[in-house]
Amino acid sequence: MEKQSEIVLFGTWASSYCTRVALALKLKGIPYEYVEEGLTNKSELLLQYNPVHKKVPVLVHKGKPIAESLVILEYIDEHWDTSPKLLPEDPYERAKARFWANFYDHKLLPSSFPVIKLKGKEQEKAIEDFSELLKVFEGGLEKDFPGLFQFSDRETLGYLDIVVGANACNYKAFDEAVAVIVNPEKHHGFVSWVTALKDCPLMKETLPPHDKLVSKMREKYFQSPQVMPSTLSIMLKGKEQEKAIEEYSELFRVFGEGIEKDFPQRSPFFNGDTLGFLDIVVGSNACNYNAFHEAVGTSADLEKQHPALFSWVTALTDYPLMKVTLPPHHKLVARIRTKFSLSPKV
Template sequence: MAGYEEEEVKLFGAWGSPFSSRVEIALKMKGVKYQLIEEDTGNKSPLLLKYNPVHKKIPVLLHNGKPIAESIVIIEYIDDTWKSGTPILPQHPHQRAMARFWAKYIDDKLVPMWKSIRSTGEEQEQATKETEEALRTLENELQGKKFFGGETIGLADIIANFLGLWFGILEEVCEIKVLTQDKYPRIHQWINEYVESSVMKTSLPKRSELLSLFQTYFKPTK
């Protein structure tokens, strides 16, 4: 999109958030210059509440004064608005639909379960079982593919951001092991390819810093 460098692009987010990181990855893939406005999720700014009055959470993209909320919605907006850089969604309608399907599956099945896995007793046992079922589904989906999007990183891969870095850190901090290499070798291979890709090396938080942050907020439940 001609002249995008002069446009106002701001991201209300937080460096340790996998959801905020999703949007930063998309912006960098498209070569869009932006200003990151760091939010304290425990003390949300009036501007964040103004621009996302419905959910009142990060991330929020502000493009020329117009806010867009929810990470998947924002990423699709970025891909539709800026045609330079790397495409995030494929052009073929069926492939686009499948990318959206797997992005939603990952968002619905894996991210919300983590709070339950950190619980105890029957609730933890059921959550672990459901998470392992979702991981097996993703393991099968990766058969014969480098990324969920095929040979290049696409929408579903960006949405699986949590799985690529945060999941393993939370396992370490919470002293739980679900995503084992012997059970999910394709997912582990995907993680290696994902975090070692050029865009992720400049987009993802440092693991050591993220580990330190999560050791403060996600201590093992005794």
Template sequence: MAMVTSGEVKLIGLWASSYCVRVEVALKLKGISYEYLEEDLITKSPVLLQFNPIHRKIPVLLHKGKSLAESLIILEYIDETWPDSPLMPTDPHERARLRFWASFFDTKMSGSGKTIFFVEGEEQEKEVAALKEFLNILENGLKKDFGSKKPFFNGESPGYLEVVIGSTIGWFKLLEDKTGAKLIDQETTPFLFSWITDFSEFGVVKEALPDQAKLLDFAKKRREMLLESSKHQ
């Protein structure tokens, strides 16, 4: 486990954000002590604007006074800076494959996954169909590339790709509740279901994942706020 001086590492984040959960899970898997700074994305703090002036988004990792943004970049920085309990393999090809699937996942989820929360009727059905198609590709692709590795792609403990995809499990459950559709389950995506279930039950990961009831309340309030805001545009 890494030995880090108190106050050396800080994370600016939002508890409900799966992108921030990724970073927290990675820090916990590495045994890195950190200070967590909760951000209000409605009235963004001077600290956030100071350390991420370009995108003004979370998460932001502060290490020895230096800042780093974008969750995928932060994960690799954490792994390179604290090499104990590695999140990624040493083989360049293996690392490249993990990066490919992480990028694929983020690109697709930033589309249909977010849109589903704000549409209804035929438009929602169209987005759900697109998301199911994406998950089918993910199911088959990950099973082909990593299916022989147990229990995780990284070995006995979760690694880079588990952290990237598994940290969104709470939001997938919300999508299922909202649409009534089966997205990740034993019937439609058995590989993803088994793998993510193992991830969500793993020690420090379980501690870091948001409470589902609290997440549902957050999602409802955020949706109402955004819908109300759109009426006045």
């Protein structure tokens, strides 16, 4: 067993992403040191360990940092390969668990954000939209993991209990601070699951106190300026578009530097002459970069600003398998224009 000081969790008490990691470590009986971060005044160490997102949680294991809660959970499960396992053993079951964790983080959770911003009828509509997605989530879990909602019948928390429970067990704090978004009559399965999870001793000792969380949410959502990131801000015009492109370029820089630092040995691809995981993930999208610029009408100066990153994208675009698989450039330009109601540049 490693020494406590070899495993350090940088977190902040109100973050359910950090609660996930604390739950996983405690469940597996892994001793760790905890460092509380102030998000308005992040420590140099946090910025050094997570220069890309500058967010918590970060788990530092023997000096090596791992960021992003879902990535950290998988790391913990793989490195401390002892019982209890978080993810199912079967690859298909594992894939389904990851699928719903992603749905939770990237669809369901973000659909609660408009509820914070909007008022009156618009807020009611946002709550309905959230509830629709929650129905999809509930239905999907019931189908893919029969018995999941009967947590009291099981002995220990699993991956989805942790991913969802760390956040959803706080839903009453959101109801109190913002608006009621979970109707127990409409979402019986989900609410009975979450209620049973909240009663689990490990959850009880790890979740933040309800009243403290309500105050924190009120302060965060209503007393400090909100920045709503928009991936489509590049569609803006004039000065606003210039600013969006600068931000976009900054993200390219962070991405390019991160890739250089983490994978200096790739040449030209991650598997030498053949494509690896990141070549496929990035290339399938980035190789269409010229189509995006042509459709939006922006100039593609990013290539000059990020030569190393773009020489990789160029090599990917020239790769025979990529060539036969990517959509045709002109067809894609037309599709992007239709999708975003853009007229051709004359």
